[in-house]
Amino acid sequence: MSDLRPVPTREECAALDAADPLAGLREEFLLPEGVLYLDGNSLGALPRRAPERVREMVEQEWGHGLIRSWNDAGWYGMPRRLGARLSPMLGAAPGQVVVCDSTSVNLFKVLSAALRLRPGRRTVLAENAAFPTDLYITEGVTGVFDGARSVLLPSAADLDDHLGEDVAAVVLSHVDYRTGELLDMAAVTERVHRAGALMIWDVCHTAGALPVEFDRCQVDFAVGCGYKYLNGGPGAPAFLYVAERHQADARQPLSGWFGHARPFAFEPGYEPVDGVGRFLTGTPPLLGMAALDASLDVWEKVDLQAVRTKSLALTDLFMDLVEPLGLPVVTPRQQTLRGSQVALRHPDGYAVVQALIERGVIGDFRAPDLIRFGFTPLYLSYTDVWDSARHLAEVLETGEWREERFTRRGAVT
Numbered sequence: 001m002s003d004l005r006p007v008p009t010r011e012e013c014a015a016l017d018a019a020d021p022l023a024g025l026r027e028e029f030l031l032p033e034g035v036l037y038l039d040g041n042s043l044g045a046l047p048r049r050a051p052e053r054v055r056e057m058v059e060q061e062w063g064h065g066l067i068r069s070w071n072d073a074g075w076y077g078m079p080r081r082l083g084a085r086l087s088p089m090l091g092a093a094p095g096q097v098v099v100c101d102s103t104s105v106n107l108f109k110v111l112s113a114a115l116r117l118r119p120g121r122r123t124v125l126a127e128n129a130a131f132p133t134d135l136y137i138t139e140g141v142t143g144v145f146d147g148a149r150s151v152l153l154p155s156a157a158d159l160d161d162h163l164g165e166d167v168a169a170v171v172l173s174h175v176d177y178r179t180g181e182l183l184d185m186a187a188v189t190e191r192v193h194r195a196g197a198l199m200i201w202d203v204c205h206t207a208g209a210l211p212v213e214f215d216r217c218q219v220d221f222a223v224g225c226g227y228k229y230l231n232g233g234p235g236a237p238a239f240l241y242v243a244e245r246h247q248a249d250a251r252q253p254l255s256g257w258f259g260h261a262r263p264f265a266f267e268p269g270y271e272p273v274d275g276v277g278r279f280l281t282g283t284p285p286l287l288g289m290a291a292l293d294a295s296l297d298v299w300e301k302v303d304l305q306a307v308r309t310k311s312l313a314l315t316d317l318f319m320d321l322v323e324p325l326g327l328p329v330v331t332p333r334q335q336t337l338r339g340s341q342v343a344l345r346h347p348d349g350y351a352v353v354q355a356l357i358e359r360g361v362i363g364d365f366r367a368p369d370l371i372r373f374g375f376t377p378l379y380l381s382y383t384d385v386w387d388s389a390r391h392l393a394e395v396l397e398t399g400e401w402r403e404e405r406f407t408r409r410g411a412v413t
C-alpha cells in the first residue's frame with residue numbers, strides 16, 4: 001500500500017454532514033426516497049423550483065400571453081440572459097456566453113469559426129479518447145472545409161508533438177468523461193496559443209462541478225451542456241463561449257435568423273449581429289430554457305469554490321472506501337488532476353452497475369469496462385457516499401451482479 005489512510009466510519013461521515021456548509025442545498029432538489037444518486041454527471045437532479053417555473057411558462061406565458069410573451073415575458077432575450085447568468089461560473093465577463101442548441105451543434109459552430117479565423121492552417125487536433133460526438137463533429141466540420149483534416153492524439157499529453165504550423169484549432173475536454181482526468185486549462189491554452197492555434201474547450205463535465213476562468217486562461221471558444229452538473233433537465237439547451245476579441249471577425253456557418261443583426265426586418269441577405277449573439281441560429285427551445293433558468297436560481301446561491309472543496313472531499317472519501325475492494329481506480333488520486341467523478345474498472349461493469357441500481361444506487365457504465373460515479377455536492381452527503389461504497393462492497397462480495405437479469409441492456413447505458 002502506498003498510503004495507509006484510515007477509512008472513515010459512518011459516524012464520522014455523519015459528523016462531516018453536520019458541519020457541511022452546503023448541506024442545506026439538498027432541499028433545493030426533488031429526489032426520490034431511497035435513491036443514492038451518483039449520476040448527476042449524466043443527468044442532474046430535478047431542482048425543486050423547475051416544475052413550477054416550467055408550469056408558469058406553459059400556463060401563463062404560453063397559455064395566456066401567447067405570442068405577446070416574446071416581448072412581455074422576455075422570451076426573445078433568454079439565450080443571452082441565461083448566458084449572462086452562467087458567465088460568473090465560467091469566469092467570463094459579460095457578453096461572451098449564450099445558451100442555445102446542443103453541445104454537438106455548438107461545437108460545429110465554434111470549430112467552423114475557428115477554422116475561418118486561421119485561413120492558412122487546415123489541421124484540427126482532438127483526442128482519441130474524447131467524447132465521441134466531439135470527434136464526429138470534428139469529422140463533420142473538416143469535411144466541409146477544403147483541405148481540412150483532423151488528427152487524433154493518442155492522449156492530451158501528446159499535444160506538443162503535434163502542434164505544428166498547420167494546426168488551426170485544438171479541441172479538448174477539460175474533464176475526461178470516462179476517467180475524470182482534469183487538464184490544466186491555463187497551461188494547455190497557452191501552449192496552443194504559442195503554436196499559433198486556437199483553443200476550444202469542451203466543459204460538459206466541468207460546468208457546475210468546479211470553477212473555471214475562461215477569460216484569465218485566454219480561452220478562445222468553449223462549449224458545454226446544461227443537463228449534467230448544471231441540473232437543467234433532460235435535453236437542456238447547451239451553451240457556448242466566444243472570447244470578445246474574436247467576436248467581430250468570427251463567422252459561423254449555421255447563420256440563422258436569430259443571429260442576424262435585424263431578424264425582424266426579414267431581409268434576404270445575412271448580416272451577423274454584433275457580439276456573441278451571432279452564434280445563435282434559430283428559435284430557442286423555451287420550455288427547456290425555463291427549466292435551466294430554475295436551476296440557475298440554485299447556482300446563484302452557491303459558491304463554486306465551496307462546491308469544489310466538497311467535491312474533492314467526496315471523491316477522496318469514495319476512493320478511500322472502495323480501495324480495499326481491489327478494483328482498479330482509473331481516476332487520478334491527485335486532487336488537481338481530477339474533476340468530480342470516480343471511475344472503476346470491472347470486466348462485468350455493466351452488470352455490477354445494474355445490481356447497484358436495483359439497490360437504489362444509481363451510477364452508470366461506460367464501455368468497455370468502466371463503472372462511473374458522479375459526485376454532486378449540492379445534493380449528496382458524506383453518508384450517501386459511505387452508503388454507496390457499502391452497497392458496492394456488498395454487490396461484489398455477494399456476487400449478486402452475476403444474476404442473469406443484470407446483463408440485459410437497454411438502448412441507453
Ligand SMILES: *Cc1c(COP(=O)(O)O)cnc(C)c1O
Binds near residue numbers: 173238
Ligand atoms: C455529454 C457530453 C456531450 C453531449 O453532447 P450533446 O450534443 O449534448 O449530446 C458532448 N461532449 C462531452 C464531453 C460530453 O460529456
